[in-house]
Amino acid sequence: MNVPANLKYTKSHEWVRAEADGTITVGITDHAQDLLGDLVFIDLPDIGQELAAGQESAVVESVKAAADVYAPLAGVVTEVNTAAADTPEIVNQDAYAAWLFKLKPANLKDLDALLDAEGYLASAGD
């Protein structure tokens, strides 16, 4: 399973990267895209939208199934990756390059509560 050590994770298969400007970048893991298969549709949140931790924030759909993407932390959406919405297959090609949205977290410290790579591997292996 491809789980980069420099990222944080949620049990619900989102990955999170802390950026230097205090925002976080969110995507779905390689394991998640593999479970879903060929992605054909991605619905992203609106810029400026305020999200609670765990709130449904985006939808990714493959040919066979639809899945919600949850906000890993509470915060405000600062940027969305329109390339992923236009060409969802880039998430299949490289799930860690094809991010979905960026958040300005209400409390950056909440990041510490997310899983590290090892924790995600253990969780996803269940």
Added chain:
Amino acid sequence: MGQRDWSASIRHGNLSGTKDRGVNSQRVRPFFVSEKSFNTFAQVIDMPQKTVLNEVHRQLGAKMVDFGGWDMPLHYGSQIEEHHAVRRDCGMFDVSHMCALDVAGPDARPFLRRLIANNVDKLKQPGKALYSAMLNESGGVIDDLIVYFINEAHYRVVVNAGTTEKDLAWIAARLAEWKFKAVCIPRRDLAMIAVQGPNARTRFWQALPETRAASEALKAFHSVTVGDYFIASTGYTGEDGYEITLPASKAATFWQALLDAGVRPSGLAARDTLRLEAGMNLYGQDMDESISPLDAGLAWTVDLLSERDFVGKVALLAHPPQHQFLGLLLLDRGVMRAHQKVLVQVDGTVGEGEITSGTFSPTLQQSIALARLPLGVALGDQVKVEIREKALSARVVKPCFVRNGKALI
């Protein structure tokens, strides 16, 4: 991430909801266990069955999935690429999970005449095939199947995997009840491979040159036997091609010969998008025992004109169609899925329909669906589909989206 419709990934046809299990001729049986008790044991512990090609699929890197109680390849990497291969070139599917039944005996024809909703008397020349539903007394669909006319005393019937045991029990009961001189024998010793696509014929002849002379002349929906190979010009993709039934012991060699001829292995996921584009029903999803064939787009397969009596006829005559079965093309962005609600306007009043199968069409690059809609809805109408609390726009179209590689929409 949370799965919205996780069941769809393994349900494909809603067959895994049934607990009936066929008999597996491939699993190694300990010498001290009789065949009968071994199969019963397999059913009790709910072990998915394997076709003779199971190991071949795994070696090809297939993602395997439980389909109707069978461990089958979902895809070998990309279901979209497999879909395109079948539309543009050639792909092959292991369909050995489906069961071939031999209905044989002097009364085979009169028995089938009464058993199924289509009229077996349409089969005049040996080799001809007929698609039909098999109904219960209340007119619900027990299964859909294809009957091949081999000779007056021998018909081959191919039924769905997840319904095999139920079908066998139903057929055995009707045989006993009607006292026809006929038997029904499930052919667990056979494997089935579908080779589909515009180049299917030439690739197939490359793999099995000795069958060319006999199979070249086959028109659509016909069959011919060449030695061990039963070759039928039928399929479930909307493309040209063959479905080949052969001894299970020869399946791996034949599969390899097709691979060598450049045929792309394709899984159940591509098979589902291909059949949906072709507007073909999937049992358990588009119809089942609670649905009349007249409400599921199968009226063309039901012969109500002849004086022939068949199971379900009385019920169908007493209950005219309540719905029409049509196609939907999503105009907004999104993907339609089974069981989503469709809101329609007929003569100023709002009616409600339901999507029975929906997907993203790789050929059309937009979402398509099959739906049961209220009577009065017309082709070209705009309707609303409820997707995640939003009402998205769709257009009503004929339930056949793609044929022979070409978009019909």
